[in-house]
Amino acid sequence: MATTPQSTPETGPETQPELPGPVLYYNETVLEHFTRPRNVGALPPADTDGFGLVGDPFCGDQLKLWIAVRDGRITRIGFKSFGCPGAIATSSMLTELARGRTIDEARKITDDDVIEALGGIPERKRHCSLLGVRGLQAALSDWEARQAADGTT
Amino acid sequence: MIYLDHNATTPLDPRVLESMLPFLRGAWGNPSSPYRFGQEARAAVERARSRVAECLGCRPVEVLFTGGGTEADNLALRGVVRALRGRGRHVVTSAIEHPAVLRTCAALEADGCRVTQAAVGADGVVDLAAVERALGPDTVLLSVMHANNETGVLQPVAELAELARARGVPFHADAVQTAGKLPLRLATLGPDLLSLSAHKLHGPKGVGALLVRHGTPLDPLLTGGEHERGLRAGTENVAGIVGLAEALALACGTAEAEAARLAPLRDRLEREVLAAVPGARVHGAGAPRVPNTTNLAFPGIDGESVVVALDLRGICASTGSACSTGDPEPSHVLTAMGASPRDAQGSVRLSLGRDTRAEELDVVVRALVEVVEQLRAISSL
Numbered sequence: 250m251a252t253t254p255q256s257t258p259e260t261g262p263e264t265q266p267e268l269p270g271p272v273l274y275y276n277e278t279v280l281e282h283f284t285r286p287r288n289v290g291a292l293p294p295a296d297t298d299g300f301g302l303v304g305d306p307f308c309g310d311q312l313k314l315w316i317a318v319r320d321g322r323i324t325r326i327g328f329k330s331f332g333c334p335g336a337i338a339t340s341s342m343l344t345e346l347a348r349g350r351t352i353d354e355a356r357k358i359t360d361d362d363v364i365e366a367l368g369g370i371p372e373r374k375r376h377c378s379l380l381g382v383r384g385l386q387a388a389l390s391d392w393e394a395r396q397a398a399d400g401t402t
Numbered sequence: 403m404i405y406l407d408h409n410a411t412t413p414l415d416p417r418v419l420e421s422m423l424p425f426l427r428g429a430w431g432n433p434s435s436p437y438r439f440g441q442e443a444r445a446a447v448e449r450a451r452s453r454v455a456e457c458l459g460c461r462p463v464e465v466l467f468t469g470g471g472t473e474a475d476n477l478a479l480r481g482v483v484r485a486l487r488g489r490g491r492h493v494v495t496s497a498i499e500h501p502a503v504l505r506t507c508a509a510l511e512a513d514g515c516r517v518t519q520a521a522v523g524a525d526g527v528v529d530l531a532a533v534e535r536a537l538g539p540d541t542v543l544l545s546v547m548h549a550n551n552e553t554g555v556l557q558p559v560a561e562l563a564e565l566a567r568a569r570g571v572p573f574h575a576d577a578v579q580t581a582g583k584l585p586l587r588l589a590t591l592g593p594d595l596l597s598l599s600a601h602k603l604h605g606p607k608g609v610g611a612l613l614v615r616h617g618t619p620l621d622p623l624l625t626g627g628e629h630e631r632g633l634r635a636g637t638e639n640v641a642g643i644v645g646l647a648e649a650l651a652l653a654c655g656t657a658e659a660e661a662a663r664l665a666p667l668r669d670r671l672e673r674e675v676l677a678a679v680p681g682a683r684v685h686g687a688g689a690p691r692v693p694n695t696t697n698l699a700f701p702g703i704d705g706e707s708v709v710v711a712l713d714l715r716g717i718c719a720s721t722g723s724a725c726s727t728g729d730p731e732p733s734h735v736l737t738a739m740g741a742s743p744r745d746a747q748g749s750v751r752l753s754l755g756r757d758t759r760a761e762e763l764d765v766v767v768r769a770l771v772e773v774v775e776q777l778r779a780i781s782s783l
Contacts, residue, residue, distance in 0.1 A: 275710070283707070284714060289780050302782075309732065309747045310704070313782040329782035331744075333706040337780060 275334055278368045282338035287345050290327045291315055298395065301387025305380045310336045314344075314384040318392055322351050328384070335374035336381075342366050343381035356389060358382060404717045404762045408602075408755030409551050409579060409695060414645075415604040421648035422606065425641040433638050434627065443640045450647035454611060457654040458596070459587025466612045466630045467643050471578040471599030474612035475502040475545075477623050477634065478574040478595040482543045483510055485619035486572075490540030492516045494571075496528045496557070497738040498550050503576055504734070507545075520546075524740045526555035526686035533562060537569050547576040548586075548596075552735040552751055553686035554579070554695025563592025572618050578602055578610075582653030583692050584661060594618045598650075600642065604756065605649030609642030656756075664754050665693035667763060671752070672696050674767045679774050685736055685749060694754040698770075699741070701748055703777040708750045711773040717766055720751045744783075 275283070291297075292315040299316040310332030317325035326344045330337050343363050347355045360378040364370050370378060405413075425446060431437075433444040448462070455462040468474045483493060495507055497519045507517045518536040521529050528546055537544065544566045549556050559575050566573035575593035577586060582603030588596055596613040600606055614620055614633075626635030653660075675698060676682050685697040700708065705721035712719050721733075732746035741749075752766070 280710070280714065283710065286780060309744045311782050329780060331702065331704060331781045331783045333704050334710045336704075337707065 274371065275338070276368050276370075279334065279338040279370060282341040282367065283334040286328075286330075286337055286341035288326050288328060288341065288348065291329065292317055292325055292327045296325065299388040299390075299392030301384040301389075301391060303380060303383045303387055305332070305336070305376060308332070308376075310377065310380055312336070312340055312380050312384040314340075314381075314388045316347075316385075316388045316392060318352065323347055323349065323355055328381075332380070333374070333377065335370055335377035338367060339363050339370065339378040340381040340384070343378075343385060347385055352389060352392070355385060358385065404766060405757065406752040406754060406762075406766065407718045407720045408758075409554075409751065409753035410720055411601050411607070412604045412755055413757065414601075414606060415649060415652060417652060418605055418645045418649045422641040422645040425644055429640075433640060434629070443638075446640055446644050447638050450643045453647040453651050457650045458581070458598075458613060459589045459591075460613055461616065463631070464588065464613055464616055466614055466634055467638060467646070468610045468612055468634060469639070470608055470610040471576070471597050471602070472502040472610075473623075474597035474599070474610045475500070475574075475576055476506050477612050477620070478597060478614075479503065479506045479510065479543065479545060480623055481620040481633070482572050482574065482595070482618070483515060484621040486542040490538075490542045492518070492538055492541045493543045493545065494518045494520060494533060494536040494541055495545045496520050496522060496533075496547070498522050498526065498528070498552075498735040499545070499547055500551055500576055500578070503545055503547070516540075522738050525689040526550060526553045526735070526739050527689045528557050528562070530558060530561055530565070534565050537565060537571060541569065541571050543574060544571050545574040545576070547579070548593075549577075549579040549583075549692045549695075550686070550735060551579050552733060553697045553739075554691040554753075555686040556580075556690045556692065560592045563594075566594075579692060579695075582650060583657060583694060585654070585657050588613050588615060595620075600646035600649055603649050603653045606642050606645040609639050609646050611646065660756060661693045664758070667758065667760055668693060668696055668754055670760075671754075671763045671767060672698075675770055678767065678771045682774075685739065685741070694758075695751065696753075697736075697749055697751045699745055699749045700774050700777075701745060702781045702783045703748050703774060705748055705750050707777050708770075708773055711777065712750075712766075712769060715769045715773075717769055720753075721749060 296317045297315050298318040301314045304311050313329045315327045326348050328340045330340045360382050363378040429442050431440040431443040433447050451462045451465045454465045511517050520532040572594045574595040576597045578599045581598035594615040599610040622633045624635045681701045683699040732743040736746035
């Protein structure tokens with residue numbers, strides 16, 4: 250039986266083939282991070298050096314993200330998310346990418362980094378990965394503000 | 403696999419497949435051909451028309467075969483509006499219609515029609531007073547679905563038909579979710595036009611019908627040959643039409659018994675989920691509904707996440723809301739019923755069918771409880 254090839258030479262291994270039609274399909278890595286998300290949960294207030302709360306302007310999704318910072322490095326990170334599998338999996342992967350990084354390194358993590366680490370995400374779910382990055386940026390800014398506040402008091 | 407998405411589609415009944423095969427194999431003639439080989443196909447189409455008419459309480463001449471439910475809706479809306487363009491340019495519909503009606507209304511609006519969407523109550527039932535207020539001297543069509551595809555809530559078609567008839571306005575009802583599930587008679591149900599789709603009642607995809615009460619003004623969408631009394635040109639999908647008639651005959655014969663079997667199964671499923679999942683609700687629970695559908699709300703989590711998690715456990719369910727289709731808008735049906743966008747985002751539709759067994763629902767309840775618990779543990783809300 251003749252079959253239509255699913256991928257073209259331009260489709261690299263890191264991009265997920267976009268199946269036609271309205272429904273979205275996730276790859277195995279995304280599904281794995283969805284079913285077993287890493288770094289779930291709030292950090293205790295005493296351990297929290299930065300906190301971010303962001304909402305997705307495209308849908309009702311929401312992300313809360315906590316970081317603990319020691320010697321300019323993210324030593325602990327936790328998240329909670331209300332959202333689709335794309336939002337949960339990208340948030341989970343983001344926390345994996347950010348954990349152990351310096352503040353400067355964490356600042357440079359992009360939504361493309363998250364998508365690449367997951368091996369791709371359906372095109373219309375790209376905004377989900379931005380939610381995680383924005384959550385991390387918000388937590389980092391909160392950390393900076395707390396540092397500044399500590400410096401002035 | 404446990405399949406609980408019968409409002410999306412249903413498996414083809416093996417008896418329906420058998421009825422179709424002769425017209426895909428040997429009897430492939432064109433029903434419009436003058437020789438006996440063509441007449442064999444013609445006879446099959448007309449026999450199917452008579453069977454559909456008998457099942458749905460109308461005359462064979464009142465049955466038009468189409469390429470599915472969406473086409474039937476398009477033909478009803480565009481066809482009536484065009485036929486009555488000399489009389490007015492106003493259409494009344496409801497806020498909870500299927501996109502096949504809603505987006506067709508939007509297209510008619512772009513062409514210069516005025517469209518009024520009547521509101522629904524919190525129970526998902528269209529507000530009759532709002533419909534009555536909306537009907538005006540230039541109204542040429544009322545279109546309200548028989549049962550909503552997301553909630554299963556039945557609409558008061560008999561009362562709507564009275565309102566429309568009193569003003570001489572043709573009334574169309576999308577019966578895609580009720581045909582084959584409830585006993586329907588065009589003669590007594592009320593609407594002048596009724597859409598249905600074969601694949602929702604264990605027939606093949608790509609074929610449906612529009613029932614048109616004798617005397618209802620209608621122009622064709624597709625012009626060409628004189629097929630379907632000149633109202634739907636194109637060589638007939640003979641095997642599909644035969645399959646539709648067979649599926650409908652099978653469904654109509656068992657509709658009452660199936661409804662009586664499914665309603666308690668659905669009700670028990672709801673009771674068990676509500677008892678086991680704190681905060682869970684049923685959208686449209688207070689209204690009469692088709693017996694196979696339940697739309698469950700799980701505040702604090704996302705419906706697509708539930709659907710994907712169920713899929714990973716071998717259970718097929720659906721959500722009409724939010725990101726599941728890549729469409730960031732929450733369900734227009736649930737928001738019309740007053741649900742907040744976030745509540746609408748947390749809803750899951752389960753639709754039972756002929757193959758659904760009680761043991762399967764026990765598995766589904768356990769899976770739902772687990773999945774909701776896990777997602778709530780992750781949830782930031």
